[in-house]
Amino acid sequence: MTQDVYKIGGIGTVPVGRVETGILKPGTIVVFAPANITTEVKSVEMHHEALQEAVPGDNVGFNVKNVSVKELRRGYVAGDSKNNPPKGAADFTAQVIVLNHPGQISNGYTPVLDCHTAHIACKFAEIKEKVDRRTGKSTEENPKSIKSGDAAIVNLVPSKPLCVESFQEFPPLGRFAVRDMRQT
Missing domain, CATH: 2.40.30.10 (Translation factors)
Incomplete structure (x- = not known):
């Protein structure tokens, strides 16, 4: 890294x-x-x-x-280079938990994403479903928006390729924070 x-x-x-x-x-x-x-x-x-x-x-x-x-x-x-080399992702799907955001977040929202040492604008291309924070079970398909306290499965599109991996395989490269207006 x-x-x-x-x-x-x-x-x-x-x-x-x-x-x-x-x-x-x-x-x-x-x-x-x-x-x-x-x-x-x-x-x-x-x-x-x-x-x-x-x-x-x-x-x-x-x-x-x-x-x-x-x-x-x-x-x-x-x-x-010979053993599961890292690659850039043009888009990826992630579980997002909204901790502290003043309004509704909908498709097209583009905050800055901090993943390991990278800082990059990332668009919420599609909020696929809301999920229960504890169980991970789906509670709503294709919601119009999400807000503070919600957990969701979201397809994210970085403004340029970003190196991310699944949390299960490489936790340090599968963890990120989203920032907007100096709020994390």
Whole structure:
């Protein structure tokens, strides 16, 4: 999960972020989603010390081959290109719980979505159904709107591709917050 990208003299491009799942080690061919940039990890460092491998929870910098700083951004996700690589989603379906919103939310509503380190405008394309917050059972199909206290299944369309995963598979990439008018 990329939090920042630096250009370091004599070394090159160094993305910085936290390992969420799996292992990051030199020699791994990674793909950055959603940009679909593939490169080799040359080295991995934590607190200015070289690591043979980084594990979940480690905040690391890693040097990548032949990629410029301009090509990578905060919010990109790096993953093993050969083992279930991350991809950008043009749209996705999610369970949304409205915690604190002054009015009704209907199809077309476009707040900012914070997912891992990405911040991106995301349209509520279709509110498919209202669900019971405790059981997850459907209580209303195709509601006109939802309001504070409601839980719903919504099809979301980011303004540009976003790297998200199912909460069951990768919880850190399946969790998000929606913000509007400085309210989360």
